[in-house]
Amino acid sequence: MSEQITRRTFIKRAVGTLLTAGGLGTGSYFYAREVEPRMLDITRHTIKNAALPSGFDGVRVIQFSDTHIGFQYTMEQLKQLITKINKLKPDLIVFTGDLLDDPRHFTEKNKLISMLSNLDAPLGKFAVYGNHDHGGYGSDLYKQIMEQSGFTLLLNTSANIKLLDGSSIWIAGIDDAMLGKPDLNASMAKIPTNSYTILLSHAPDKAEEAAQFPIQMQMSGHSHGGQIQVPFYGPLVTPPFAEKYVEGFYTVGPNDGLTLYVNRGLGTTRLPFRFLSQPELAIFTLKSEKTSS
Known part of the structure; x- marks a missing residue:
């Protein structure tokens, strides 16, 4: 599937969604455009696994994703988010892609580096590429921003x-x-057998392939939870590689060995709306099954 066809299909579906959103009425239209996109749902989860070393019992991981700065999500919102994250005192921070909506028109690189540098996590900060982080000179810009702000950018490693x-x-x-060019073989090459492994993949639907590897947890974004959800129907818009797994927890693969979590993300793209799909900041507390309750 070419990038051109993919984007054309996505936009076509998005236009249909816009018309649907307009039909919800003035109040719902205002809520979906001006209110819900500025909300923040802080979700809390416990991740239990026998492969997790007891020393990591109680370690707190924060995942944020899909800010799409420059479309609807602002630098001021990011500043407030960073303050919230630091107050939650995470041990580990992961970002699962799509930092900027359109890197070609972003002009506040140094300011953004300064802001992201303020995120504090004693066990490290890690990130992966999303589709909006590529294209044009976006790949290099994203790499510079994340690495200069203290993130380890995991590119098939x-x-x-x-x-x-x-x-x-x-x-x-x-x-x-x-x-x-995702390469799971390369990303897993250095990892010893029987190690507890968390995979960061912007695209949640890569979980089908990831489940064939000794990976216990996958954290993803990309879907935005559909951005617009209709009661009793579900998400109206899902991008390629986020069509099967849209939000929340799933178990995937042989014996449901892989736990996938799909974060709804923080920003919007294509359409400046969120409806019944609030922006999300996810907190995971690791729990070793080797530790007594």
Whole structure:
């Protein structure tokens, strides 16, 4: 599927959604455009797994995704988000792609680096590419912004997170599925057998492939939870590679061995609306099954 056809199809579906949103009435239209996109749903989850070392019991991971700065999400909103994240005192921070909506027209690189540098996580900050982080010179710009603000950018590679007691987990990351070249084999190449591994993939539907590897947890974004959801029907708009897994938890693969979490993200794209799909900041507390309750 070519990028041109993909975008044309996406926009065509988005236009239909816009007409639907308009039919909801003036009040709903105002809410979907001006109110819900500025909300923040802080979701809290416990992740339990036998492969998780006991030393990581209680470690807090914060995932944020899909800010799409420059379309509807503002630098001021990001500043407020960073303050919220730091107050939650995460041990680990992950960003699952789509920082800027259109890198070609972004002119506040240094300011953004300064802001993201303020995010504090003692066990590290990690990120992967989303489709909007590629294209034109966007790939290089995103790399500069994330690395200069203290993030480790995982491009088909992995990183070991080790505690003082010698125990460790791994964070793997793959390139974007739409505009990049994701390579799960390369991302998993350095990870020892039986290690607890979290995969960062902007595209949630890569979970089908990821489930064939010894990966316990995948964190994704990209879907925006559909952005607009209709009661008793579900999401109206889902982009390629986020059509099967749209939001929340799923178990995937043989014996449901992979836990996938799809974050609704923070910004919007194509359409400046959110309806019944609030912007999300997700907090995961790791729980080792080797630790007594």
